[in-house]
Amino acid sequence: MRYAETGYNLEIDLATGNIERVETDPKLLETHLGGLGTSVKIHWDRVPPETKPFDPGNLLIFSSGLLCGTPAFSANRTLVSFISPQTELLAYPMMGGFWSAELKYAGYDKVIFRNKSPKLVYIWIHNDKVEIRDAAHLKGKGALETQELIRQELNQPNAQVAAIGIAGENRAFIASIEQSRSSSSRGGGGAIMGDKGIKAIAVRGTKDVYLARGGEFMEHMKDVKKYIDFRNENPIKEVMPILSGIGSPQMMKHTDEKWHTESFAWGNARLRRKDFWTDEIATSWEKSQKSAIGRFISCFNCPQQCGALITYKDVPAYMMKCFSKLTYAMGAYVDDLDFNWRIARRAFEYGVDSFSTPQILAFAVELKEAGILTDKDFEGCPPDKEGRFFWLLDKVAKREGIGDLLADGTYWAARRIGKGAEEFDHNTTKKHEQMNIKLGMLDPLYFLMFATNEKVSITQIEGNWPQAPFQKREDREAFVKDWPQLPDEKFKKYFVDWEPRGEFSNPNYPTIQMSSEIVDWMEMLHNIDDALGICAGMGSFCLKPPYHIHNYPKLISAATGMDVDEAGLKKIVNRSRNLHRAVNNRRGMTRADEKPPLDHWKKRFPELEEQLLTGYYKFKGWNYNGVPTKERLQELDLGYVAEDLQKRGILKDGQD
Amino acid sequence: MARIKKKIKTITVDADKCNGCRSCEIICSAFHATPKYSSNNPARSRIQVIRHPLRDIWVPVFAGEYTAAECMGRDKYIIHGKEYDECGFCRASCPSRDIFKEPDSGLPLKCDLCDDDPPQEKPLCVQWCLNDVLKYEEREVEVEEETKPEDLEIGLDALANKYGLDKIVDAVTRKSLGKKG
Numbered sequence: 001m002r003y004a005e006t007g008y009n010l011e012i013d014l015a016t017g018n019i020e021r022v023e024t025d026p027k028l029l030e031t032h033l034g035g036l037g038t039s040v041k042i043h044w045d046r047v048p049p050e051t052k053p054f055d056p057g058n059l060l061i062f063s064s065g066l067l068c069g070t071p072a073f074s075a076n077r078t079l080v081s082f083i084s085p086q087t088e089l090l091a092y093p094m095m096g097g098f099w100s101a102e103l104k105y106a107g108y109d110k111v112i113f114r115n116k117s118p119k120l121v122y123i124w125i126h127n128d129k130v131e132i133r134d135a136a137h138l139k140g141k142g143a144l145e146t147q148e149l150i151r152q153e154l155n156q157p158n159a160q161v162a163a164i165g166i167a168g169e170n171r172a173f174i175a176s177i178e179q180s181r182s183s184s185s186r187g188g189g190g191a192i193m194g195d196k197g198i199k200a201i202a203v204r205g206t207k208d209v210y211l212a213r214g215g216e217f218m219e220h221m222k223d224v225k226k227y228i229d230f231r232n233e234n235p236i237k238e239v240m241p242i243l244s245g246i247g248s249p250q251m252m253k254h255t256d257e258k259w260h261t262e263s264f265a266w267g268n269a270r271l272r273r274k275d276f277w278t279d280e281i282a283t284s285w286e287k288s289q290k291s292a293i294g295r296f297i298s299c300f301n302c303p304q305q306c307g308a309l310i311t312y313k314d315v316p317a318y319m320m321k322c323f324s325k326l327t328y329a330m331g332a333y334v335d336d337l338d339f340n341w342r343i344a345r346r347a348f349e350y351g352v353d354s355f356s357t358p359q360i361l362a363f364a365v366e367l368k369e370a371g372i373l374t375d376k377d378f379e380g381c382p383p384d385k386e387g388r389f390f391w392l393l394d395k396v397a398k399r400e401g402i403g404d405l406l407a408d409g410t411y412w413a414a415r416r417i418g419k420g421a422e423e424f425d426h427n428t429t430k431k432h433e434q435m436n437i438k439l440g441m442l443d444p445l446y447f448l449m450f451a452t453n454e455k456v457s458i459t460q461i462e463g464n465w466p467q468a469p470f471q472k473r474e475d476r477e478a479f480v481k482d483w484p485q486l487p488d489e490k491f492k493k494y495f496v497d498w499e500p501r502g503e504f505s506n507p508n509y510p511t512i513q514m515s516s517e518i519v520d521w522m523e524m525l526h527n528i529d530d531a532l533g534i535c536a537g538m539g540s541f542c543l544k545p546p547y548h549i550h551n552y553p554k555l556i557s558a559a560t561g562m563d564v565d566e567a568g569l570k571k572i573v574n575r576s577r578n579l580h581r582a583v584n585n586r587r588g589m590t591r592a593d594e595k596p597p598l599d600h601w602k603k604r605f606p607e608l609e610e611q612l613l614t615g616y617y618k619f620k621g622w623n624y625n626g627v628p629t630k631e632r633l634q635e636l637d638l639g640y641v642a643e644d645l646q647k648r649g650i651l652k653d654g655q656d
Numbered sequence: 657m658a659r660i661k662k663k664i665k666t667i668t669v670d671a672d673k674c675n676g677c678r679s680c681e682i683i684c685s686a687f688h689a690t691p692k693y694s695s696n697n698p699a700r701s702r703i704q705v706i707r708h709p710l711r712d713i714w715v716p717v718f719a720g721e722y723t724a725a726e727c728m729g730r731d732k733y734i735i736h737g738k739e740y741d742e743c744g745f746c747r748a749s750c751p752s753r754d755i756f757k758e759p760d761s762g763l764p765l766k767c768d769l770c771d772d773d774p775p776q777e778k779p780l781c782v783q784w785c786l787n788d789v790l791k792y793e794e795r796e797v798e799v800e801e802e803t804k805p806e807d808l809e810i811g812l813d814a815l816a817n818k819y820g821l822d823k824i825v826d827a828v829t830r831k832s833l834g835k836k837g
C-alpha cells in the first residue's frame with residue numbers, strides 16, 4: 001500500500017501512441033518526496049543536457065504534489081516541468097485549480113510525455129482507461145472553450161481539463177496552459193505542449209488516495225484550520241491590506257490598487273506613475289471591480305477566494321486570476337483600467353502568460369516609437385493604445401508578421417530584430433521577463449532571489465520575510481512577537497534591527513550572512529510547497545502562513561507513515577534543490593547568468609553584489625561559479641551527480 | 657392522540673456563498689472511510705457540489721434516499737436567469753444518474769449527518785466549510801403521534817374497496833380450504 005502518493009506514473013509516448021502505467025520506486029518518496037522533487041529527478045535521469053526545448057526527447061511532465069487529493073487545505077498545485085524554449089533551462093510553472101487532485105483520484109502521481117504526436121490530439125484519462133483522441137476539430141479553439149468542448153464531448157461534467165490555445169499550438173514561447181480558474185504560464189509550457197501535438201489533457205478519477213495515519217493527520221489539520229480562521233480574522237496590521245492576509249496577495253477582494261499602480265512600472269516595465277491613484281480612479285475602479293466580479297472562487301480544497309468569476313458588459317464570462325487583472329492595462333499605459341477586463345479574456349483564450357505578454361507588447365510599441373520597427377510592421381494596426389494592444393496580442397498569438405518575432409519573448413525577439421532592439425530588452429533575467437518593478441536602493445535579499453533561484457520568476461521565490469522594513473521599531477517588535485513560522489529565534493533580532501534608513505538598512509543590512517540565511521529559508525519553503533503541491537499563498541508566499549517548517553514534518557509523517565523531522569525534511573528538499581541546480585549547470589548556466597535586470601535598482605553596488613553572490617554560493621555549498629561542490633553533493637547523497645558534473649568538466653577538482 | 661417531541665436536523669445551504677472548493681466532499685469521504693480518515697475520494701462523498709463555474713452555478717447537494725426507479729418526468733429550474741441541471745436539486749440516489757453511488761459497487765450513498773460515537777458536534781462538511789456556506793441546526797418540534805396502519809391492513813382495505821368485503825372473505829375461505837384439502 002502506498003500512502004499520500006498513488007505510486008504510479010502514466011508514461012505516454014506520443015510518437016507511437018504507447019501508454020503505460022508504471023509503478024514508481026517507493027524509495028523516491030524518502031529521497032525526493034514528490035511533486036517538483038521527483039519530477040526534477042526524472043529530468044536529471046532521462047533528459048540529457050544536449051536536449052533542445054523542441055527536441056522529441058524534451059520530457060513534458062504534469063505532476064501532482066505529494067499532498068494533493070488529501071484533506072490538506074490548498075494542496076492543489078499541478079507542476080508542469082520541461083526544458084523552457086525561452087530560458088533553455090528546466091522550468092516548472094505551476095497552476096492551481098482542480099486538475100492535480102483529479103489525477104491522483106484517477107490513480108496517478110504524474111503524466112510523463114515523450115516524443116511528438118504526428119497530429120493534434122487530446123488525452124483522456126478516466127481511471128484505468130487512458131486514450132489518445134483526435135483533436136483536429138479543436139485546432140484553433142481557445143484554451144477556455146476547449147475545456148468546455150471536451151467536457152461536453154465526453155459527457156463528463158466533472159472532468160478537469162488543462163488546455164492550450166492557439167499561442168501554444170503556434171509554439172509561442174510565452175504560451176500558457178489554462179485550466180479552470182488557473183494557469184501554468186511562465187516559461188512556455190504551452191509551447192512545448194503544442195510542439196508535442198497535445199491540445200488538452202482531460203482527467204476524471206474516482207479512486208481512493210490513502211493516508212498512513214489519517215486520524216493523526218486530521219488532528220494536525222484541525223490546528224491548521226484554526227490558524228486559517230485566526231489569520232482571516234486578524235490581518236497583519238503593520239503592512240498594507242494587500243499583503244496582510246493569506247492566499248494570493250493580489251486576491252480579487254482588494255480594490256485599493258494604489259500600491260500596484262504606483263509602485264510597479266507601466267509600459268515595458270518603464271515608468272512609475274506616482275500620482276496615478278486619484279480619488280476619482282479609486283472610486284471608479286472599486287465600482288468596476290465590484291460589478292465585474294460575479295462571485296469569488298477558490299481552487300480545490302482551499303478556503304481562500306483568490307479568483308473571481310468575471311462578467312463584464314458583453315465579454316463572455318471567464319475566471320480571473322491574480323495580478324492579471326491589471327497587467328495589460330499597465331503594459332498598454334491606458335488610464336481606463338476597465339480595458340483589462342476586456343483584453344484578459346482574449347489573452348486567456350489564446351493562452352498566453354499575463355506577466356510576460358503585456359511587457360512584450362509594450363516592447364513592440366517602444367521599438368515602433370524608436371523607429372526600429374516600422375509603419376510597415378504595424379500595417380493595419382489601430383492608432384489608439386487599446387486597439388493597438390488587441391492588435392499586437394492577435395499577431396503574437398497567431399505568429400503573424402512581427403508577432404512571429406515577439407512570440408519568443410523580449411530577449412529572443414530583440415536579438416532577431418536587431419538594429420539596437422537589444423537595448424530595449426532591459427527587464428529579463430536568464431532571458432525571462434521579470435516583475436515590472438523598478439526601485440531605488442539595492443535590496444540584498446531581492447538581489448539574491450532574482451539572481452539565483454531556479455524558478456527565475458521572482459513572485460514564486462519571495463514570501464515569508466516582509467518586503468521592506470517597517471518604519472517604527474515598536475511595529476517591528478509587535479510583528480515579531482507572534483511569529484511561530486520562523487526557523488530560528490535569531491531571525492527576530494534581524495528583523496527588529498532592520499531600519500528603512502541608516503546603518504542598519506539596505507544595502508548593507510541584512511548582512512551577507514543574514515541575507516543568505518533568510519533567502520535560503522524562504523527558498524526552502526517554496527521547495528517544500530512545490531514537492532507537496534501546496535499553494536504558495538498558504539505556505540511560502542505570504543507573511544505568517546498556516547503551513548511552515550514546524551508543522552510540515554508532522555503532516556508529511558502522518559500522511560506517508562515515513563517519519564521525518566525538520567532536519568530530515570530540509571535535507572530532502574535541499575537534495576532536490578541542488579539536483580535542480582545541477583540540471584541547469586549541466587545545461588550551461590553559470591555565475592554570469594545570475595544577474596537581476598540592470599535597472600531594477602537605481603543605486604547599485606557592484607562590489608557588494610559580487611560579495612553577496614559569492615557569500616550566498618558558499619552558504620549553499622556551491623563553488624564560485626554557482627555549481628554545487630562535490631562535498632555538498634555527496635552530503636546530499638548525490639555522489640552520482642558530482643561524478644557526472646566532473647566527467648563533463650563542469651566541476652573541477654580543487655575548485656571547491 | 658399523544659403529542660411527542662421530534663428532533664429536526666437541518667443543514668442550511670447558502671449557495672450564494674459557495675466558492676466551489678469542494679472541501680465538503682473531501683472531508684465527507686475521509687470521515688466515512690474505514691478506518692476513519694484512512695482514505696479520500698470525493699466520488700464517495702455524500703455531499704456533491706454541482707459546479708458550472710462559467711454559468712455561476714455552485715450548488716452543494718446532500719445525498720438523500722435511495723430510489724429504485726426514476727421519476728416519471730424530470731424537473732429543470734431557471735432561477736434569476738440561470739438554468740440549473742435537470743433534477744439539479746434532487747437528493748436521491750437514483751438510476752437516472754451517477755451521483756451518490758459508491759464508485760466501485762454502485763451501492764447507494766446516503767448522508768447520515770456524520771452519525772458518530774461519541775456524537776460529532778456538527779456534520780463534518782459543516783465543520784470544514786470555512787466560508788459559512790453550510791450551517792447546521794437542530795430544533796425540537798412537537799408532533800401528533802401517528803399510528804400508522806400496517807402493510808397487511810392497507811392491502812386488505814385496497815382489495816375490499818375494489819372487490820367488496822364478501823368476495824375477499826370467500827376467496828380467503830376457498831384458499832384456506834384448498835390448502836387443508
